[in-house]
Amino acid sequence: MPLVTSIIKKIAPQIGAIVVIEPEYELVGHITFKNGKKVFFTRSKFNINGLGSSEIAKDKGYSKFFLKHFGYRVTEGETFFNDKICEKVGDSRNIDAGFEYAKSLGFPVFIKPINLSQGKLVAKIHNKTQYYQIAKKIFKISPGLIVERFHPGKDYRIVVIDNEIIAVYQRLPLSITGDGKSNILELIQYKQRVFFDNFGKKVIDLDDLRIKQKLQKQKLNWESIVPNGKIIYLLDNANLSNGGEGIDFTESIHPDFKKLAFNIAKDMGLRLIGLDIITSDITRPMTDYVIIEVNSAPGLDYYASLGDAQAQKVEDLYLKVLKALEVGCNGEN
Incomplete structure:
Protein backbone atom coordinates (compact mmCIF):
# COMPACT_ATOMS: atom_id res chain seq x y z
CA MET A 1 0.00 0.00 0.00
CA PRO A 2 1.34 3.50 -0.86
CA LEU A 3 2.80 5.32 2.14
CA VAL A 4 0.30 8.18 2.30
CA THR A 5 -2.65 5.80 2.04
CA SER A 6 -1.31 3.58 4.82
CA ILE A 7 -0.68 6.60 7.06
CA ILE A 8 -4.20 7.96 6.52
CA LYS A 9 -5.74 4.58 7.32
CA GLU A 22 -10.24 2.55 -3.74
CA PRO A 23 -9.13 -1.11 -3.53
CA GLU A 24 -7.37 -1.75 -6.84
CA TYR A 25 -4.55 0.79 -6.74
CA GLU A 26 -5.04 2.21 -3.21
CA LEU A 27 -3.99 5.68 -4.39
CA VAL A 28 -7.21 7.61 -3.76
CA GLY A 29 -9.60 7.73 -0.86
CA HIS A 30 -12.55 9.43 0.79
CA ILE A 31 -12.58 10.67 4.38
CA THR A 32 -15.68 11.31 6.51
CA PHE A 33 -14.99 13.28 9.71
CA LYS A 34 -16.98 13.17 12.96
CA ASN A 35 -18.53 16.55 12.18
CA GLY A 36 -19.88 15.24 8.87
CA LYS A 37 -17.35 16.99 6.62
CA LYS A 38 -16.28 14.86 3.66
CA VAL A 39 -13.12 15.17 1.54
CA PHE A 40 -11.25 13.19 -1.09
CA PHE A 41 -7.50 12.73 -1.41
CA THR A 42 -5.31 11.35 -4.18
CA ARG A 43 -1.74 10.28 -3.53
CA SER A 44 -0.26 13.19 -1.51
CA LYS A 45 -2.81 15.74 -2.74
CA PHE A 46 -5.37 17.07 -0.27
CA ASN A 47 -7.75 20.03 -0.27
CA ILE A 48 -5.61 21.92 2.23
CA ASN A 49 -4.32 24.38 -0.38
CA GLY A 50 -6.59 26.50 -2.54
CA LEU A 51 -7.01 25.41 -6.16
CA GLY A 52 -5.68 28.65 -7.61
CA SER A 53 -2.55 28.68 -5.46
CA SER A 54 -1.92 24.99 -6.16
CA GLU A 55 -2.21 25.50 -9.92
CA ILE A 56 0.22 28.43 -9.83
CA ALA A 57 2.71 26.38 -7.80
CA LYS A 58 2.37 23.49 -10.25
CA ASP A 59 3.34 25.68 -13.22
CA LYS A 60 7.03 26.46 -12.80
CA GLY A 61 6.89 29.49 -15.09
CA TYR A 62 3.97 31.17 -13.33
CA SER A 63 5.29 30.44 -9.83
CA LYS A 64 8.69 31.84 -10.72
CA PHE A 65 7.07 35.05 -12.01
CA PHE A 66 5.18 35.63 -8.77
CA LEU A 67 8.08 34.64 -6.52
CA LYS A 68 10.24 37.20 -8.31
CA HIS A 69 7.43 39.76 -8.04
CA PHE A 70 7.38 39.23 -4.25
CA GLY A 71 11.12 39.93 -4.12
CA TYR A 72 12.54 36.43 -3.73
CA ARG A 73 15.66 35.20 -5.49
CA VAL A 74 14.73 32.78 -8.23
CA THR A 75 16.78 30.99 -10.85
CA GLU A 76 17.23 33.13 -13.95
CA GLY A 77 15.38 31.46 -16.80
CA GLU A 78 12.86 31.63 -19.62
CA THR A 79 9.99 29.46 -20.81
CA PHE A 80 9.83 27.92 -24.29
CA PHE A 81 7.05 25.98 -26.02
CA ASN A 82 6.47 23.20 -28.52
CA ASP A 83 5.56 24.07 -32.12
CA LYS A 84 1.85 23.52 -31.53
CA ILE A 85 1.69 26.08 -28.73
CA CYS A 86 3.92 28.56 -30.58
CA GLU A 87 1.68 28.39 -33.63
CA LYS A 88 -1.51 28.67 -31.59
CA VAL A 89 -0.49 31.78 -29.64
CA GLY A 90 1.85 33.33 -32.19
CA ASP A 91 4.94 32.94 -30.01
CA SER A 92 8.46 32.50 -31.40
CA ARG A 93 9.88 30.94 -28.23
CA ASN A 94 10.32 27.47 -29.73
CA ILE A 95 12.92 24.75 -29.20
CA ASP A 96 15.54 26.62 -31.23
CA ALA A 97 14.98 29.85 -29.32
CA GLY A 98 15.49 27.85 -26.16
CA PHE A 99 18.88 26.71 -27.34
CA GLU A 100 19.93 30.26 -28.24
CA TYR A 101 18.88 31.37 -24.76
CA ALA A 102 20.85 28.51 -23.19
CA LYS A 103 23.94 29.70 -25.09
CA SER A 104 23.38 33.25 -23.84
CA LEU A 105 23.30 32.02 -20.22
CA GLY A 106 26.39 29.92 -20.76
CA PHE A 107 26.63 26.15 -20.34
CA PRO A 108 25.94 24.25 -18.23
CA VAL A 109 22.25 25.08 -17.83
CA PHE A 110 19.27 23.21 -16.43
CA ILE A 111 16.19 22.45 -18.48
CA LYS A 112 12.95 21.12 -17.04
CA PRO A 113 9.31 20.57 -18.07
CA ILE A 114 7.00 23.39 -16.99
CA ASN A 115 4.35 21.16 -15.44
CA LEU A 116 5.80 17.82 -14.37
CA SER A 117 6.84 16.73 -10.89
CA GLN A 118 9.28 14.36 -9.17
CA GLY A 119 12.21 15.60 -11.22
CA LYS A 120 10.98 13.97 -14.42
CA LEU A 121 13.29 14.94 -17.34
CA VAL A 122 15.03 17.66 -15.32
CA ALA A 123 18.55 17.70 -16.76
CA LYS A 124 21.84 19.56 -16.57
CA ILE A 125 22.85 20.38 -20.13
CA HIS A 126 26.44 20.91 -21.29
CA ASN A 127 26.14 21.25 -25.07
CA LYS A 128 23.87 21.51 -28.10
CA THR A 129 23.45 17.75 -28.59
CA GLN A 130 22.33 17.19 -25.01
CA TYR A 131 19.95 20.14 -25.21
CA TYR A 132 18.07 18.90 -28.25
CA GLN A 133 17.99 15.29 -27.01
CA ILE A 134 16.30 16.25 -23.73
CA ALA A 135 14.16 19.09 -25.12
CA LYS A 136 12.60 16.82 -27.74
CA LYS A 137 11.76 14.26 -25.06
CA ILE A 138 10.18 16.95 -22.89
CA PHE A 139 8.02 18.26 -25.75
CA LYS A 140 6.61 14.77 -26.30
CA ILE A 141 4.91 14.87 -22.91
CA SER A 142 4.81 18.57 -21.94
CA PRO A 143 3.79 21.73 -23.83
CA GLY A 144 6.76 23.70 -22.56
CA LEU A 145 10.11 23.72 -20.86
CA ILE A 146 12.19 26.14 -18.82
CA VAL A 147 15.85 26.88 -19.46
CA GLU A 148 17.55 28.03 -16.26
CA ARG A 149 20.97 29.26 -15.20
CA PHE A 150 22.99 26.70 -13.26
CA HIS A 151 23.65 27.67 -9.64
CA PRO A 152 26.28 25.76 -7.63
CA GLY A 153 25.43 24.80 -4.07
CA LYS A 154 23.55 22.25 -2.01
CA ASP A 155 19.96 21.26 -2.78
CA TYR A 156 17.53 21.40 0.17
CA ARG A 157 13.80 20.91 0.66
CA ILE A 158 11.89 22.65 3.48
CA VAL A 159 8.42 21.32 4.28
CA VAL A 160 6.05 23.71 6.09
CA ILE A 161 2.46 23.50 7.26
CA ASP A 162 0.73 26.48 8.87
CA ASN A 163 3.90 28.30 9.99
CA GLU A 164 5.48 25.13 11.34
CA ILE A 165 8.61 23.44 10.00
CA ILE A 166 7.93 19.72 9.51
CA ALA A 167 11.02 18.53 7.68
CA VAL A 168 14.25 19.91 6.22
CA TYR A 169 16.61 17.73 4.25
CA GLN A 170 19.44 17.96 1.78
CA ARG A 171 18.77 16.06 -1.43
CA LEU A 172 21.63 14.18 -3.08
CA PRO A 173 21.46 12.96 -6.70
CA LEU A 174 21.25 9.28 -7.64
CA SER A 175 24.66 7.69 -7.18
CA ILE A 176 26.43 4.36 -6.81
CA THR A 177 29.46 3.45 -4.72
CA GLY A 178 32.09 1.15 -6.20
CA ASP A 179 33.29 -2.08 -4.62
CA GLY A 180 36.30 -2.59 -6.89
CA LYS A 181 34.84 -5.59 -8.71
CA SER A 182 31.29 -4.78 -9.91
CA ASN A 183 30.58 -2.80 -13.05
CA ILE A 184 28.23 0.18 -13.18
CA LEU A 185 25.28 -1.79 -14.51
CA GLU A 186 25.59 -4.37 -11.73
CA LEU A 187 25.81 -1.65 -9.08
CA ILE A 188 22.71 0.10 -10.47
CA GLN A 189 20.77 -3.16 -10.60
CA TYR A 190 21.67 -3.86 -6.99
CA LYS A 191 20.53 -0.40 -5.93
CA GLN A 192 17.33 -0.88 -7.92
CA ARG A 193 16.57 -4.05 -5.95
CA VAL A 194 17.14 -2.19 -2.68
CA PHE A 195 14.72 0.54 -3.73
CA PHE A 196 12.13 -2.03 -4.78
CA ASP A 197 12.42 -3.82 -1.45
CA ASN A 198 11.92 -0.52 0.41
CA PHE A 199 9.26 1.13 -1.75
CA GLY A 200 7.71 -1.67 -3.77
CA LYS A 201 8.24 0.08 -7.10
CA LYS A 202 10.82 0.75 -9.76
CA VAL A 203 12.79 3.92 -9.05
CA ILE A 204 15.72 3.90 -11.46
CA ASP A 205 15.00 3.92 -15.18
CA LEU A 206 17.89 2.16 -16.90
CA ASP A 207 16.78 3.68 -20.21
CA ASP A 208 16.95 7.22 -18.83
CA LEU A 209 18.84 9.31 -21.38
CA ARG A 210 20.13 11.56 -18.62
CA ILE A 211 22.03 8.66 -17.02
CA LYS A 212 23.63 7.84 -20.37
CA GLN A 213 24.66 11.49 -20.82
CA LYS A 214 26.04 11.67 -17.28
CA LEU A 215 28.14 8.56 -17.77
CA GLN A 216 29.44 9.81 -21.12
CA LYS A 217 30.45 13.07 -19.48
CA GLN A 218 32.56 11.05 -17.03
CA LYS A 219 33.95 8.81 -19.83
CA LEU A 220 32.18 5.79 -18.31
CA ASN A 221 29.79 3.10 -19.56
CA TRP A 222 27.76 0.17 -18.19
CA GLU A 223 30.83 -2.10 -18.16
CA SER A 224 33.13 0.27 -16.27
CA ILE A 225 34.44 -1.15 -12.99
CA VAL A 226 34.17 1.40 -10.17
CA PRO A 227 37.06 1.48 -7.65
CA ASN A 228 36.23 0.55 -4.08
CA GLY A 229 34.62 3.45 -2.21
CA LYS A 230 34.43 5.75 -5.25
CA ILE A 231 31.07 7.52 -5.67
CA ILE A 232 29.71 7.90 -9.21
CA TYR A 233 26.78 10.27 -9.70
CA LEU A 234 24.26 9.15 -12.32
CA LEU A 235 21.98 12.20 -12.38
CA ASP A 236 22.41 15.91 -11.73
CA ASN A 237 18.98 16.68 -10.27
CA ALA A 238 18.60 15.65 -6.65
CA ASN A 239 15.03 14.34 -6.51
CA LEU A 240 14.57 11.48 -4.07
CA SER A 241 11.89 10.02 -6.35
CA ASN A 242 14.57 9.51 -9.02
CA GLY A 243 16.72 7.45 -6.69
CA GLY A 244 18.45 10.26 -4.82
CA GLU A 245 19.14 10.19 -1.10
CA GLY A 246 18.51 12.59 1.76
CA ILE A 247 20.28 13.97 4.83
CA ASP A 248 18.06 15.35 7.61
CA PHE A 249 18.64 18.97 8.71
CA THR A 250 15.29 19.54 10.44
CA GLU A 251 16.85 20.21 13.83
CA SER A 252 19.69 22.40 12.55
CA ILE A 253 18.06 24.72 9.97
CA HIS A 254 18.95 28.36 10.62
CA PRO A 255 16.06 30.68 11.63
CA ASP A 256 16.71 32.82 8.51
CA PHE A 257 15.63 29.94 6.29
CA LYS A 258 12.64 29.16 8.49
CA LYS A 259 11.46 32.74 8.05
CA LEU A 260 12.05 32.51 4.29
CA ALA A 261 9.89 29.39 4.01
CA PHE A 262 7.10 30.87 6.16
CA ASN A 263 7.02 34.08 4.12
CA ILE A 264 6.95 32.26 0.79
CA ALA A 265 4.10 30.01 1.94
CA LYS A 266 2.12 33.08 3.02
CA ASP A 267 2.78 35.05 -0.17
CA MET A 268 1.91 32.09 -2.40
CA GLY A 269 -1.29 31.42 -0.47
CA LEU A 270 -0.26 27.91 0.54
CA ARG A 271 -0.74 26.26 3.93
CA LEU A 272 1.27 23.16 3.01
CA ILE A 273 4.43 23.74 1.00
CA GLY A 274 7.62 22.01 -0.06
CA LEU A 275 10.22 24.70 -0.80
CA ASP A 276 13.23 23.62 -2.85
CA ILE A 277 16.26 25.89 -2.66
CA ILE A 278 19.97 25.96 -3.47
CA THR A 279 22.29 27.41 -0.83
CA SER A 280 25.77 26.80 0.49
CA ASP A 281 24.74 25.83 4.05
CA ILE A 282 21.20 25.85 5.46
CA THR A 283 22.53 25.77 9.04
CA ARG A 284 24.20 29.20 8.78
CA PRO A 285 22.78 32.73 8.37
CA MET A 286 21.16 33.27 4.98
CA THR A 287 23.64 35.10 2.75
CA ASP A 288 23.05 33.21 -0.47
CA TYR A 289 20.10 31.21 -1.79
CA VAL A 290 18.07 30.70 -4.92
CA ILE A 291 14.62 29.13 -5.17
CA ILE A 292 14.32 26.12 -7.46
CA GLU A 293 10.57 25.65 -7.10
CA VAL A 294 7.58 25.56 -4.79
CA ASN A 295 5.56 22.35 -4.39
CA SER A 296 1.99 22.43 -3.08
CA ALA A 297 1.78 18.64 -2.59
CA PRO A 298 5.27 17.54 -1.50
CA GLY A 299 5.80 13.79 -1.57
CA LEU A 300 7.56 12.55 1.56
CA ASP A 301 7.84 8.80 0.95
CA TYR A 302 11.60 8.89 0.60
CA TYR A 303 12.14 11.26 3.52
CA ALA A 304 10.12 8.89 5.70
CA SER A 305 12.45 6.06 4.69
CA LEU A 306 15.47 7.79 6.28
CA GLY A 307 14.59 6.45 9.72
CA ASP A 308 11.98 6.05 12.46
CA ALA A 309 12.21 9.71 13.53
CA GLN A 310 11.58 10.90 9.98
CA ALA A 311 8.71 8.45 9.50
CA GLN A 312 7.09 9.81 12.67
CA LYS A 313 7.44 13.39 11.41
CA VAL A 314 5.64 12.46 8.21
CA GLU A 315 2.88 10.75 10.16
CA ASP A 316 2.53 13.84 12.37
CA LEU A 317 2.30 16.02 9.27
CA TYR A 318 -0.63 14.08 7.84
CA LEU A 319 -2.40 14.12 11.20
CA LYS A 320 -2.14 17.92 11.09
CA VAL A 321 -3.49 17.85 7.53
CA LEU A 322 -6.51 15.77 8.58
CA LYS A 323 -7.26 18.07 11.52
CA ALA A 324 -7.03 21.09 9.22
CA LEU A 325 -9.39 19.45 6.71
CA GLU A 326 -11.86 18.62 9.45
CA VAL A 327 -12.27 22.21 10.57
CA GLY A 328 -12.28 23.54 7.01
CA CYS A 329 -9.58 24.89 4.70
CA ASN A 330 -9.29 28.19 2.91
CA GLY A 331 -12.44 29.58 4.49
CA GLU A 332 -14.56 26.44 3.91
CA ASN A 333 -16.68 24.98 6.68
Missing part, protein backbone atom coordinates in the same frame (compact mmCIF):
# COMPACT_ATOMS: atom_id res chain seq x y z
CA LYS A 10 -3.64 4.41 10.48
CA ILE A 11 -4.22 7.90 11.88
CA ALA A 12 -7.82 8.65 10.81
CA PRO A 13 -9.35 6.59 13.66
CA GLN A 14 -7.40 8.77 16.13
CA ILE A 15 -9.76 11.65 15.31
CA GLY A 16 -12.83 9.49 14.70
CA ALA A 17 -12.69 9.76 10.90
CA ILE A 18 -13.78 7.01 8.52
CA VAL A 19 -11.66 6.28 5.44
CA VAL A 20 -12.70 4.44 2.27
CA ILE A 21 -9.85 3.47 -0.07
